[in-house]
Amino acid sequence: MKKKISIPTIFVLLGTLLLFLFPVISGDLYLITVFSIALIYAVYAASWDLLSGFTGKENFGHGAFIAIGAYMLGLMSQHFAIQPYLSIPIAAVLSFIYGVLIGLPTLRLKGPYFALATLAVATIMEKMTYSFSDITGGEDGLYGIEFLTGDEVSSFYFVLIFAVIAIFILYRIGKSNFGLTLKAIKSDDDAAKALGIYTDKFKVLAFGISATFAGIAGTISGHYYSYVGPDIVYPLSLTIIIMCVVGGLGSIIPAALGGFALSYLSEMLRDFGDWNQLIYSGILMLTVIFLPRGVFNIIGDLFKRSKKSHGEMLGKEVKR
Amino acid sequence: MLQSLLINGTINSSIYALIALGFSLTFGVAGVVNLYHGAYYMVAAYLTFVLSSAGLPLWFSAVIALLLVMLLGGVMMKYPLLYLKKKGDSIYLLIFTLGGAYFTQYLINILLGARFYSIPPFMDQSLTIGSEVVPGSRIFAFIVSVITIVVVMLFIGKTSIGKKITATSQDVYAAELVGINTNLIFVVTAAISALLAGIAGVVISPYLSISPTMWLSTLIKAFAIVIFGGLGSLGGSILAAFIMGYLESFIALTWTSSMTEVAFLVVVFIFLIFKPSGLMGKKTI
Amino acid sequence: MSILSVQHLLKQFGGLKAVNEVSFEVKKGDRLGILGPNGAGKTTLFNLITGFIKSDSGTVNFQGESIIGMSPEKIANMGLVRTFQIVKPFKELTVFDNLKIATLSKKMKKEIKSEPERNSWIEKIAEMAELSHVLSENVELLPHGYLKKLEVAKALTANPTIILLDEPFAGLTYHEIDPISRVIRRANEENGTTIVLIEHRLKEFMKLVERIVAIDYGEKIAEGTPTEIINNPKVIESYLGKGGADLVNS
Numbered sequence: 113m114k115k116k117i118s119i120p121t122i123f124v125l126l127g128t129l130l131l132f133l134f135p136v137i138s139g140d141l142y143l144i145t146v147f148s149i150a151l152i153y154a155v156y157a158a159s160w161d162l163l164s165g166f167t168g169k170e171n172f173g174h175g176a177f178i179a180i181g182a183y184m185l186g187l188m189s190q191h192f193a194i195q196p197y198l199s200i201p202i203a204a205v206l207s208f209i210y211g212v213l214i215g216l217p218t219l220r221l222k223g224p225y226f227a228l229a230t231l232a233v234a235t236i237m238e239k240m241t242y243s244f245s246d247i248t249g250g251e252d253g254l255y256g257i258e259f260l261t262g263d264e265v266s267s268f269y270f271v272l273i274f275a276v277i278a279i280f281i282l283y284r285i286g287k288s289n290f291g292l293t294l295k296a297i298k299s300d301d302d303a304a305k306a307l308g309i310y311t312d313k314f315k316v317l318a319f320g321i322s323a324t325f326a327g328i329a330g331t332i333s334g335h336y337y338s339y340v341g342p343d344i345v346y347p348l349s350l351t352i353i354i355m356c357v358v359g360g361l362g363s364i365i366p367a368a369l370g371g372f373a374l375s376y377l378s379e380m381l382r383d384f385g386d387w388n389q390l391i392y393s394g395i396l397m398l399t400v401i402f403l404p405r406g407v408f409n410i411i412g413d414l415f416k417r418s419k420k421s422h423g424e425m426l427g428k429e430v431k432r
Numbered sequence: 433m434l435q436s437l438l439i440n441g442t443i444n445s446s447i448y449a450l451i452a453l454g455f456s457l458t459f460g461v462a463g464v465v466n467l468y469h470g471a472y473y474m475v476a477a478y479l480t481f482v483l484s485s486a487g488l489p490l491w492f493s494a495v496i497a498l499l500l501v502m503l504l505g506g507v508m509m510k511y512p513l514l515y516l517k518k519k520g521d522s523i524y525l526l527i528f529t530l531g532g533a534y535f536t537q538y539l540i541n542i543l544l545g546a547r548f549y550s551i552p553p554f555m556d557q558s559l560t561i562g563s564e565v566v567p568g569s570r571i572f573a574f575i576v577s578v579i580t581i582v583v584v585m586l587f588i589g590k591t592s593i594g595k596k597i598t599a600t601s602q603d604v605y606a607a608e609l610v611g612i613n614t615n616l617i618f619v620v621t622a623a624i625s626a627l628l629a630g631i632a633g634v635v636i637s638p639y640l641s642i643s644p645t646m647w648l649s650t651l652i653k654a655f656a657i658v659i660f661g662g663l664g665s666l667g668g669s670i671l672a673a674f675i676m677g678y679l680e681s682f683i684a685l686t687w688t689s690s691m692t693e694v695a696f697l698v699v700v701f702i703f704l705i706f707k708p709s710g711l712m713g714k715k716t717i
Numbered sequence: 718m719s720i721l722s723v724q725h726l727l728k729q730f731g732g733l734k735a736v737n738e739v740s741f742e743v744k745k746g747d748r749l750g751i752l753g754p755n756g757a758g759k760t761t762l763f764n765l766i767t768g769f770i771k772s773d774s775g776t777v778n779f780q781g782e783s784i785i786g787m788s789p790e791k792i793a794n795m796g797l798v799r800t801f802q803i804v805k806p807f808k809e810l811t812v813f814d815n816l817k818i819a820t821l822s823k824k825m826k827k828e829i830k831s832e833p834e835r836n837s838w839i840e841k842i843a844e845m846a847e848l849s850h851v852l853s854e855n856v857e858l859l860p861h862g863y864l865k866k867l868e869v870a871k872a873l874t875a876n877p878t879i880i881l882l883d884e885p886f887a888g889l890t891y892h893e894i895d896p897i898s899r900v901i902r903r904a905n906e907e908n909g910t911t912i913v914l915i916e917h918r919l920k921e922f923m924k925l926v927e928r929i930v931a932i933d934y935g936e937k938i939a940e941g942t943p944t945e946i947i948n949n950p951k952v953i954e955s956y957l958g959k960g961g962a963d964l965v966n967s
Contacts, residue, residue, distance in 0.1 A: 170523045217705045223522045224465040228655055229704045232697040235652065239694045289821050296807040296818045303805035306767065307875050308793035308822030350530065357527055390538040396531040400524045401512060 119415045124365060131272055135265045148268045148336060150375035151275040155329040156348065157355045157371030158282045158364050163322035164353075165361030166291055167315055168298035169218075172227040173234025175349035176214070177323040179241070180207050181330030186254035186340035187247070193258050196270075199331050207327025208320045215319030219312055231349070238346040253341020260335045267336060274332060278325055283364040285321065294318055295362070354392070358399045360406020369408045435562050437681045443570050445677025446577035447632050449670045451650060452657040453581060454628030456669040459658060461601040462618040464513055465522065467529040469629055470651030471536045474644070476501045476630030477637040478540060481551050490552060498630045505626025506619045508532075514618060533647055540644040548641035569638035576635050580628065581670065588666070597621055601664065629654075649693060656700035662713025672711055719778075720745045720879055720911055721766075721797070726775035728765055735761045737935040738775070743879070748905055748912045750926035752919075752946065754956055758935040759915045760802055763881050767799045768792045780878070794824040796878030800871070802887060802915075804864045806856040813852040815867060816842060819874035828876060839874060846870035846900045862893035869897055873904055879911035880904070886918045894921050901925060923947070931955070 131151075135144055156178065164170045181203040188194050188202075218229050241248045248254070260267040285291055297304045297311045304311050334340040352371070359370015374392075381388035403410060455469045476497045483493035508529075516525045553569035560566070588594035600607040600617045608614050640646075653676070661672030676699065680692045703710055721743040728736040736758045743749050751759050764770040766777050768789040777784050784792050793799075807815050816839045820829055829835045843849045846866050851859065856867065865885060872880050882901065886894045898921055904910040916922040929946045931939040933955035939946055946952055 168521075170526070172526075221704060221708065224526060225659070225704055225708055227523075227526055228659060229701055231652070232656075232701040232704075236694050236697050236701075239690065239697075243688070243690060243694075289817070292810070292814055293818060293821050295810060296814075299807040299809060300805045302769070302789070303801065303807065303871075304818060305789040306769075306793055306799055306801070306805075307819045307871060308790050308798070308824055309818065310790050310823070350534075353527060354531070357523075386538060386542045390535060390542060393531045393535040393538060397512075397528055397535060400528045400531070401515070404519065404524055 118412075120365075120412045124369075128276060132269075135268060141264050144264050144268045146376060146379045148264075148271045149379070150372045151271050152329050152333050152336070153352075153355065153375035154368040154371040155275050155278045156326055156352050157359060158279045158368040159322045159325035159329065160352050160356050161361055161364050161367035162282050162286060162291075162294075162325075163318045165356060165363075165367060166286065166294040166298065167318055169222065169226050169315070170353070171230045171322070172353065173214075173230035173232070173349050174322075174326060174352050175346040176230075176234040176237050177207055177211060177326035178330035178333070178348055179234075179237055179345045180210050180323070181327030182334045182340040182345055183241070183248065183254075184327075185257060185331045185334040186249070189257040189334075190254060195258055196260060196332070196335055199335070200328055203327045203331040204324050207330075208324045210327070211320040211323025212316055214323075215316040219315060234346060234349050238342060241342050241346075249341065251342060253339055253343070255339050257334050257338045257340065259338050260332070271332065271336065274329075278329070279364065279368045282321075282325060282368075286362075286364045290314070290317075354396045356406075357404075358396065358407055360409030360412075363409065363412070366406050366408030366412065370406065433685060435564055437678070437685055439561060439564055439566060441678040441681035442674075443566075443574045444681060445674040446574050446581070447636060448653060448657060448677050449581055449673035450577045450628050450632045451654045452661070452669040452673045453584060453666060454625035454632075455654040456658045456661070456663075456666055457597075457621050457628070458509075458625040460664045460666070461597055461621045462509065462513075462517070463604075464509070464517055464618075464622075465526060465529075465655075466508075466513065466622070466625070467526055467651060467655075468508065468532045468536075469529075469625065469654055470647030470649075471533040472501050472505060472626040472629035473633035473650050474540070474642070474647040475504065475536060475633070477551075477633040477642045477646070478544070478549075480634050480637060481549050481642055482544075484551055490554065494554075494634045497634060498627060501630035502623045502627045506623035508626075509622030510615075510619045513622070514615060533651070537644045537647065544644075546644055548643050549637075550639070550641050551637045553638040554635070567639060569635075573635035573639070576631065580631055584624070584628065585666065593617075593620065652693070653696055656696045658710075659700050659708070660703050660710055662710025665710070665712040668710055668712030718745055719743065720747075720780055721913070722776070722778040723762075723766065724776045724778075726762070726765055726777065727773045728761060728770065729773050734935050736765060736772075739932065739935070739937050740775075741930045741937065741940065743911060743913060745878075745911055746905070746909055747928065748902075748926045749914070750922055750929040750943075751913065751915045751932060752917065752922070752929050752952070753932035754917065757932045757955070759932055760883055761935075762932070763799055763883050763915065767797065767881060790822070793875065793877075794822055796824070796876075797881070798872045798875045798877035798879075799881040800868045800883055800885060802883040804861075804868045806859075806864055806867055806871075808857055809855070811853055811855055812843070812848055812859070812867060813839060815856055815871055816874045819871050822875060825875060842870055842874045845903055846873065847896050862889055865889055865893070866897055866900070869900055873900070873910070877910060879913065882912065882914045884915050884917070886916055886921055894918070898925055919947075 131147060134147065160171060160174050184203055184206055185194065185199050214230070214233055218226055221229050242250055260270045293309060293314055297309065297314055301311050330345065333344065355371040355374045356367040358374060360366030378388065378392060381391055399407070451473060458464050458466045479497035479500055480494045483496055484490045512528060513525065516528055555568040555572040557568045558565050559571050588597055596612045596617055599612060600614050604614050657672045657676050658669050660676065661668030676696060679695055683692045683695050719742045724740045725738045726736055727734065727738055739762060751762065753759050761770065765772045768784065768787050772785060779795060779797050784795070807818060819825065820835050820838060829838060840849065843852055846869065848863070848866055848870055851863060856864065869882065869885055885897055901912060902925065905912050914922070914926060923943045926943065929941065929943055930937055931946055931949065931952045938951045938955060939949045
C-alpha cells in the first residue's frame with residue numbers, strides 16, 4: 113500500500129536539506145550558531161510532545177529532565193574530560209530512569225494537579241542547584257566541559273544530525289502503535305483498560321522516553337556551550353511548553369518546528385531587549401486563544417483535505 | 433526565638449490565608465486554576481505605588497488600585513477565561529493565565545524597570561510584643577488580612593450571593609437549574625479572588641519590596657496551600673495557610689530562608705502523591 | 718462447563734448494599750441476560766466482575782481461575798471484555814484506529830503476528846459490525862447509533878472468550894437495534910463468544926438471550942428462560958411496583 117508523500121512532509125524535508133547545505137551556501141557563523149541552538153530546542157520540544165501532547169498530561173517541569181543530562185555532564189566534567197560518545201549514553205540511561213521515577217508516583221494525577229507536581233519537582237531541583245552551589249556551581253553554573261568538536265561548523269553538523277535522528281525517532285514512535293495507544297489512553301483511560309491495555313505501563317514508558325531525549329539534548333547543549341547552568345535549564349520548562357503549544361501538539365513534527373521557529377524568533381528579538389519577552393508571552397496568549405491547535409498543525413490540516421482517507425485506500429467505497 | 437517564630441509565622445500565615453483563599457475560591461467555584469492570581473497581588477501593589485507616587489493620598493491610591501484589580505479579575509474571567517474553560521482542555525487555561533502573568537511582569541519591567549520599590553506604611557506605630565518590636569506595617573497587614581478573611585467567610589456564608597456562590601461550587605449544572613446565573617457568579621467570584629490577592633499585595637508592600645517577579649513565588653505558595661488544604665474547602669485553605677506559614681518561619685529560623693520554598697513544594701508534592709484531596713478536600717480529582 | 722462463576726458477590730456503599738450476595742453461573746457459549754430496573758445494581762455488578770470496582774466479599778471465577786482483585790486490563794487480557802453503557806469511543810481517532818486499539822493488548826499481540834493480519838482482522842470485525850463504510854471517519858463525527866455499534870465492535874475486536882455488554886441498545890431507535898443485535902448473535906453463533914447482556918429494552922432483549930438473571934435492589938430475584946421471567950410475579954413487581962403482578966394478570 114503506497115502512501116503519497118504529503119506536501120508538508122516535502123517542506124520539512126526540504127527545510128532539513130537546506131539546513132544541511134546552509135554552511136556551504138553561507139558562511140554566516142552567527143546564524144549557524146543560532147540554528148544549532150534552535151535545533152536543540154526542537155528536540156526539547158519534540159520530547160515534550162511525546163509525553164504531554166500524546167498522553168494529555170502536561171509536564172510543567174521538563175527542565176528537570178534537561179537538568180539531569182546537563183548537570184550529569186557538568187559534574188563529571190569537573191573531574192575528567194568526558195566525550196560525547198560516553199556522556200550521551202550515560203545521559204540516556206540516567207534520564208530514562210529519572211523519567212520513570214517521576215512518572216510512577218504521578219500516574220494518578222491529571223491536569224493542574226499533574227502540572228503542579230511536575231513543576232514542584234523541577235523547582236525543588238532548581239532550588240537545590242542554587243543551595244548546593246559548591247557542587248553545582250550555583251547560579252554561575254559549571255564550566256570546562258568538552259566541546260562537541262573544534263569549531264562552529266562541525267558542531268552544527270553534529271547537532272543537526274543528532275536533531276534529525278532524535279526527532280525522526282520520536283516521530284516514528286508517535287506514529288507507531290505505541291503512539292496510537294498513548295492517544296487512546298489520553299482519550300479514555302478506562303476504555304483502554306477494558307480492552308486489555310496496561311495504561312500505567314504505557315504512561316510510564318512515555319515518561320521515560322520523553323526524559324531520555326530531553327536529557328540527551330541537555331547533555332549536547334552542555335557540550336555545545338562548554339557550560340551548564342540553571343539559567344539555560346530550568347526556565348526552559350515554560351519556554352518549551354510555549355514552543356509546543358504554538359507549534360502544535362500530538363504529531364511531534366509541529367512541536368519540533370515550533371521549538372525551532374520560536375528559538376530563532378527569540379534570537380531575532382534579542383535586540384529588542386525587554387520587549388523580546390513581552391512579545392513572546394504575547395504571542396503565546398494570542399495563539400492559545402486563536403490558534404489553539406498550533407500553527408504548524410493548522411498548516412498541516414490545510415493540506416490534509418486533499419489526502420485520501422484510509423477507507424478509500426483500501427479500495428472500499430466511501431459514502432460522502 | 434520562639435516568640436519571633438510565632439509572631440512572624442502568624443503575620444505571614446494570615447497573608448498566605450488571604451491569597452490562598454482567593455485562589456481557592458476561583459478554583460473551587462469556577463473550576464479554574466488561575467495562574468494569574470499572583471499577578472493581581474503584584475498589580476495591586478504597583479498600582480498603589482504608582483498612584484501614591486503621583487501625589488494621590490496613600491489610602492485613596494490603595495482603594496483605587498484594589499477597585500482596578502477587581503475589575504481586571506472580573507474582565508479576565510468574563511472574556512478569556514470563560515472562553516477557554518468552555519473549550520475543555522485545562523492546559524490552555526493554565527498556559528494563558530501563566531503567560532498573562534509573565535506578560536504583566538515584562539510589561540511592568542519595561543514601564544517601571546526591575547528595581548525594587550516600596551510604599552510608605554499605612555500605619556506608623558509599632559507594637560511591642562514581649563521582646564519583639566513589631567513594625568506597624570506588619571501589624572496593619574495582619575489586622576487587615578484577618579478582618580478581610582472574616583468578612584469574606586461571612587459574605588459567603590450569610591449573604592444570598594454568597595449562597596449562590598456556594599451552590600455553584602457544589603454543582604454548576606444544578607445551580608443553573610435553580611435559576612442561578614452561573615456565568616455571573618464566576619465573574620463575581622473572580623473579582624473577589626482578585627480583590628483578596630490585591631489586598632494582600634497592598635498591605636505587604638510597605639515592608640516587602642515590590643518587584644516585577646514577586647508574583648511567581650506567591651502563586652506557587654498559594655497553589656501549594658490550596659492543594660494541601662484541599663480543593664473545595666475554604667476552611668482547609670486557611671488551615672493549610674497557617675500550617676505552612678509557621679512551617680516556613682520555622683525553616684527560615686532553623687535552616688535557611690531559601691529552603692522555605694522547597695519546603696512548600698515538598699509538602700505539596702507529598703500530598704499530591706498520597707492524598708490529592710488534601711487536608712479537608714471534598715472533591716476528588 | 719462453567720466459564721464464569723459469580724458467587725455471593727457483595728458490594729456496599731456506606732449503608733447501601735448495591736450488590737447483595739449475587740450468584741449465577743454462565744456456561745461457555747451461553748447468551749445470558751441480566752434484567753432489572755434502573756438502579757438495581759446491574760452496572761455495579763459488571764464493574765465488580767471486570768475489576769473496575771473492588772468487591773467487599775464474594776468470588777468471581779473465570780475459566781476456573783479467581784479474578785477477584787485483578788485489574789481490569791489483566792482480566793481483559795484473559796479474554797473477559799466489557800462494554801460501557803455510556804459509550805467510550807477514543808475521540809480524535811478514526812473508527813479504524815478505535816478498533817485497532819483492541820488489537821494492541823498483550824493478548825492480541827500474541828494472537829496477531831503481522832500488521833497485514835491485524836488490518837484484515839479489523840476489517841473483518843468492521844464488516845461483521847457493519848462499520849466498513851465509516852472506517853476512516855473520525856469518531857467524533859459519528860451519530861449515536863454508530864457509536865453504540867462501535868462500542869460492541871471494539872470489544873469483539875479483542876477476540877474475547879466472553880463479552881459483557883452494558884445496555885448496548887440504550888438510546889437507540891428500533892432499526893438501530895437490529896444491526897447490533899445481529900452482530901451480537903453472529904459473534905455468539907459463529908465465533909462461540911459467550912454473551913452476558915444487561916438491558917431493559919425488553920423486546921429486543923428477549924429475542925436475543927436464552928436465559929435471564931433478574932436483579933432488583935442489588936439482589937437476584939429470579940432466574941430462568943425469558944418466558945419464565947416475564948411471567949415471574951417478583952420480576953413484574955420490580956418494574957411495576959407492588960401489586961404489579963395482579964395488574965398484569967387482571
